[in-house]
Amino acid sequence: MSPAAPVNLTTPGGLLLVLAVLLPFAGVLLGLVLGGRHAQRVAWLTILLGIGVVLAITRASLGSGASLVYLLGGWAPPLGVALRADGLAVCMMLVVAVVVGAVGVYANGDFGTPAGQRETRAALAFWLLLLAVWGSLNLVFVSGDIFTLYVALELLTFAGVPLVALDGRAETLQAALRYLVYALLGSMFYLLGTFLLYGAYGTLDIALLAERVGAQPVTWMAAALMTAGLLAKTALFPLHLWLPPAHAGAPAAASALLSALVIKGAWFLVVRLWVDVFPGIVSLPAAQLLAALGASAIIVGNIVALRQARLKLLIAYSTVAQIGYLFLMFPLVQALNATQQGNAAAVTGGLLQAISHATAKAAMFMAAGLIYSTLGHDRVADLRGAGRALPMTITAFALAGASLIGLPPSGGFLAKWLLLSAAIATAQWWWVLVMLVGGLLTSAYVFMVVVRAMAPAAPGWSPKKQVPGYQQAAVLGLALCSFLLGLAALLPFDVAQIGRAVVPLVGSP
Amino acid sequence: MNAPTLFGLCAAVLVGFGLYGLIVHPQPLRKVLSFNLMGSGVFLVCAVIARRGAAAGMGGDPVPQALLITAIVVAFAASALAVALMLRQFDETGSSSLSNDPGPAPAKPAAKGEA
Amino acid sequence: MSIALHLALIALLLALAFWTVVARETFAAVAGFVSYGLLLTLAWVALSAVDVALTEAAIGAGLTGALLIGATSRLRKTEAAARAERPGRATRVLAAIVATAVAAAIAACVLLLPDPGPSLAPEVAQNLASTGVGNPITAVLMSFRAMDTMLEAIVLLFGLIGIWSLASDRYWGGRPGLAPVVEPNGILAYLARVLPPIGLVVGIYILWVGADYPGGKFQGGTVLAAMWLLLLMSGLHDAPAVSQRWVRLALVAGPAVFILVGVLGVFVAGAFLGYPEGLAKPLIIVIEVALLPSLAVTLTLLLMGPPQRSESSP
Numbered sequence: 060m061s062p063a064a065p066v067n068l069t070t071p072g073g074l075l076l077v078l079a080v081l082l083p084f085a086g087v088l089l090g091l092v093l094g095g096r097h098a099q100r101v102a103w104l105t106i107l108l109g110i111g112v113v114l115a116i117t118r119a120s121l122g123s124g125a126s127l128v129y130l131l132g133g134w135a136p137p138l139g140v141a142l143r144a145d146g147l148a149v150c151m152m153l154v155v156a157v158v159v160g161a162v163g164v165y166a167n168g169d170f171g172t173p174a175g176q177r178e179t180r181a182a183l184a185f186w187l188l189l190l191a192v193w194g195s196l197n198l199v200f201v202s203g204d205i206f207t208l209y210v211a212l213e214l215l216t217f218a219g220v221p222l223v224a225l226d227g228r229a230e231t232l233q234a235a236l237r238y239l240v241y242a243l244l245g246s247m248f249y250l251l252g253t254f255l256l257y258g259a260y261g262t263l264d265i266a267l268l269a270e271r272v273g274a275q276p277v278t279w280m281a282a283a284l285m286t287a288g289l290l291a292k293t294a295l296f297p298l299h300l301w302l303p304p305a306h307a308g309a310p311a312a313a314s315a316l317l318s319a320l321v322i323k324g325a326w327f328l329v330v331r332l333w334v335d336v337f338p339g340i341v342s343l344p345a346a347q348l349l350a351a352l353g354a355s356a357i358i359v360g361n362i363v364a365l366r367q368a369r370l371k372l373l374i375a376y377s378t379v380a381q382i383g384y385l386f387l388m389f390p391l392v393q394a395l396n397a398t399q400q401g402n403a404a405a406v407t408g409g410l411l412q413a414i415s416h417a418t419a420k421a422a423m424f425m426a427a428g429l430i431y432s433t434l435g436h437d438r439v440a441d442l443r444g445a446g447r448a449l450p451m452t453i454t455a456f457a458l459a460g461a462s463l464i465g466l467p468p469s470g471g472f473l474a475k476w477l478l479l480s481a482a483i484a485t486a487q488w489w490w491v492l493v494m495l496v497g498g499l500l501t502s503a504y505v506f507m508v509v510v511r512a513m514a515p516a517a518p519g520w521s522p523k524k525q526v527p528g529y530q531q532a533a534v535l536g537l538a539l540c541s542f543l544l545g546l547a548a549l550l551p552f553d554v555a556q557i558g559r560a561v562v563p564l565v566g567s568p
Numbered sequence: 569m570n571a572p573t574l575f576g577l578c579a580a581v582l583v584g585f586g587l588y589g590l591i592v593h594p595q596p597l598r599k600v601l602s603f604n605l606m607g608s609g610v611f612l613v614c615a616v617i618a619r620r621g622a623a624a625g626m627g628g629d630p631v632p633q634a635l636l637i638t639a640i641v642v643a644f645a646a647s648a649l650a651v652a653l654m655l656r657q658f659d660e661t662g663s664s665s666l667s668n669d670p671g672p673a674p675a676k677p678a679a680k681g682e683a
Numbered sequence: 684m685s686i687a688l689h690l691a692l693i694a695l696l697l698a699l700a701f702w703t704v705v706a707r708e709t710f711a712a713v714a715g716f717v718s719y720g721l722l723l724t725l726a727w728v729a730l731s732a733v734d735v736a737l738t739e740a741a742i743g744a745g746l747t748g749a750l751l752i753g754a755t756s757r758l759r760k761t762e763a764a765a766r767a768e769r770p771g772r773a774t775r776v777l778a779a780i781v782a783t784a785v786a787a788a789i790a791a792c793v794l795l796l797p798d799p800g801p802s803l804a805p806e807v808a809q810n811l812a813s814t815g816v817g818n819p820i821t822a823v824l825m826s827f828r829a830m831d832t833m834l835e836a837i838v839l840l841f842g843l844i845g846i847w848s849l850a851s852d853r854y855w856g857g858r859p860g861l862a863p864v865v866e867p868n869g870i871l872a873y874l875a876r877v878l879p880p881i882g883l884v885v886g887i888y889i890l891w892v893g894a895d896y897p898g899g900k901f902q903g904g905t906v907l908a909a910m911w912l913l914l915l916m917s918g919l920h921d922a923p924a925v926s927q928r929w930v931r932l933a934l935v936a937g938p939a940v941f942i943l944v945g946v947l948g949v950f951v952a953g954a955f956l957g958y959p960e961g962l963a964k965p966l967i968i969v970i971e972v973a974l975l976p977s978l979a980v981t982l983t984l985l986l987m988g989p990p991q992r993s994e995s996s997p
Binding site: 611 | 686689690693696697700701703704709712713716719720723726727729730731732734735738739742743746747750751753754755757758760761762764765768769770774775777778779781782783785786787789790793794796798799800801802803804805807808819820822823824827828831832835838839841842845846849851899901982985986988989991
Binding site: 206210216217221228229232233235236237239240244251255 | 583590596599603606607610613614616617620621631632635638639642645646649650653654656657660661665666
């Protein structure tokens with residue numbers, strides 16, 4: 060770090076980071092005690108306050124143009140634990156707040172507890188887990204300590220696994236158990252890497268580690284273990300097998316949280332480690348390997364998605380493919396680092412991909428939920444009538460699909476544009492090819508779903524259930540966020556790069 | 569070779585055993601058991617690191633020791649969640665398996681093994 | 684302990700671990716694991732980690748053992764079906780190669796770690812006085828890295844919410860575990876009458892000495908949980924319904940007090956989870972005393988599983 064960056068002092072606004080983590084957790088505690096209808100009210104109060112906190116963090120961060128830092132208990136690392144929020148963390152917190160808000164609106168329909176009714180299992184669990192996921196993710200984004208990050212990952216796992224089995228069917232129990240086994244194996248690898256780093260460098264603090272790590276076998280082993288563990292949790296090919304049944308079997312609002320947000324936690328940590336802690340340790344071939352797995356995910360995930368008979372499974376396999384894009388950034392970052400041009404384009408591209416996928420995928424899963432309620436099934440071959448019954452929802456599905464494909468002006472377009480330019484600038488044309496093929500395959504299944512949904516309904520057909528307008532509006536709102544995200548390129552400032560100007564390479568002065 | 573190093577090598581083997589069990593055992597319960605075994609190996613690595621940091625009159629570096637206490641408690645919660653999931657799956661389906669095909673129903677031949 | 688004793692301990696540990704992996708019957712494997720867990724506490728002691736040894740004995744071997752034994756007896760019917768699923772030779776060989784490679788890499792790392800290892804012990808020693816506690820591990824857990832400990836209490840609670848969420852809808856709000864069967868003259872009932880008062884004292888004692896000597900809330904909480912479990916298993920006491928307000932209050936009280944004391948720190952010590960000069964030890968004890976019952980209730984209910992009978996069930 061440059062001496063100008065005071066990484067170990069609490070900055071103004073630092074306390075907001077504590078609030079971003081603590082508020083949702085306090086909401087879980089209060090919601091559990093009050094129970095019943097009150098859990099939903101507590102969740103809503105927390106969501107509103109939490110969005111306020113995230114906006115305040117954004118304002119403080121833009122105002123100072125530097126990372127926010129908070130020293131817990133006043134103890135500076137390496138003894139204490141610091142919370143830090145750079146531009147990446149702020150952007151992720153913003154998108155999570157938006158998605159949580161939209162999922163909350165949608166879930167009022169599926170998990171509302173009418174007045175006078177007794178507490179129900181699924182409703183209580185959903186509202187508590189929603190807050191649990193939110194607080195855990197905020198902790199993943201702001202924690203500056205690799206062991207606190209381990210605890211954050213576990214919190215996220217414990218919040219995510221029950222969401223899978225929320226409707227209690229036997230096959231979802233199995234999917235949840237399989238997810239848990241992968242996640243636990245991943246945690247153990249991550250934890251072992253953490254311990255090895257402490258054993259070699261005597262600190263768990265990310266900023267201090269970035270200064271201290273040297274190119275030696277223990278560091279490589281720790282990096283490999285932590286990365287492997289995190290890949291299992293992110294479900295990068297070939298560790299993706301747990302994901303489709305888990306994400307497709309959950310109730311729509313839970314699927315949206317899992318597919319849009321939960322997997323991003325572990326991915327974000329890979330970015331933190333590779334870009335901020337180990338930039339001089341990991342080699343270009345290792346990054347190429349990561350991206351090669353990503354490329355395989357894009358091809359395999361998209362092809363399998365095309366062959367799915369059920370809409371929710373199709374969307375889940377599309378997540379497998381989209382996770383692949385998230386890993387294309389690593390060799391680009393490495394190659395850009397080597398050229399001394401700065402890695403901003405590749406990092407921002409990866410971040411935008413995460414954000415546009417989060418908003419688009421949440422919208423798609425909730426759209427699928429509405430289609431299911433309306434038609435009584437989600438067979439892809441038999442979607443006719445859906446367009447007539449749910450025009451807003453099918454529009455939302457198409458817009459979200461456009462973002463996944465990467466059509467302008469969507470967030471997906473801007474993300475892929477940045478990644479493509481970085482690939483060309485660093486002469487790695489093969490990633491360009493993968494992205495183009497992936498886009499074509501994605502457009503095939505998005506198109507297939509939309510065309511079938513637009514077909515006129517059978518005569519005499521009527522919707523199984525009328526879905527509330529606010530649910531449709533929440534879905535459309537999210538899809539529009541994703542579709543219009545590309546306009547962020549017109550913003551006068553680059554939020555993502557706040558506090559990231561100096562990325563020290565090991566050995567550089 | 570001193571004691572911490574010996575225990576460190578032992579820990580490496582324990583992680584290997586646990587990992588092997590985790591991969592080959594089809595039963596979720598055996599997987600959880602192997603996960604705990606692997607976990608104990610990881611924890612032992614940490615205790616070795618703590619021991620090597622003995623200084624200032626303390627028998628070991630208290631920071632990794634404190635981390636260990638946290639990690640042990642977290643691992644217990646994970647096992648409890650996994651066990652609850654498999655027992656619920658058993659209640660619903662009469663089987664406990666992670667493979668997709670339902671497999672042979674636990675009919676009469678299964679009862680023989682428990683006698 | 685001499686090197687010879689260490690070697691013997693390591694050989695035993697490895698043998699039991701090997702048994703746990705290869706044993707045919709799950710019950711035999713679990714039995715091996717429980718003995719392994721108890722032996723492992725000796726390893727912690729040999730590595731001068733007495734606090735960890737206590738935690739491992741209480742939670743790693745004790746509670747996890749109880750959990751796995753309970754699950755094994757419930758799942759016994761699935762054993763034969765699972766054996767038919769056993770993977771082929773190729774998978775086993777591949778698994779062995781992967782496991783050996785990982786183990787070898789870890790072993791290499793252990794040998795390559797710097798000697799003497801880096802340590803924060805001097806810094807802990809330097810700042811120990813300001814925390815008011817004498818046990819450096821308690822200082823780390825409750826002051827320097829108090830955030831982790833707070834989150835850990837929340838992790839346990841999330842685990843429990845997750846387990847409860849698996850209940851079948853008709854039993855929501857009901858009681859976990861099977862209906863108790865009382866055998867008033869059984870040995871279990873006898874123990875359940877005699878032990879809990881002693882256990883209560885021991886649990887509180889472990890918490891109390893934890894400030895200055897090995898011990899603390901997790902270990903003490905486990906002892907209390909064990910006593911309650913004994914009462915539940917003997918049938919002298921029935922598990923509470925999950926809808927009970929007092930149960931929920933007991934679960935969240937500890938984490939809530941932790942958070943409140945943390946917030947208090949913002950105003951009186953200038954930092955979240957900071958303690959004002961001279962008040963550190965009393966505040967730490969307030970948190971630990973509040974956490975003790977919450978941890979005991981949480982750990983017990985984690986073991987009991989989701990509600991599976993109605994509240995009015997006897």
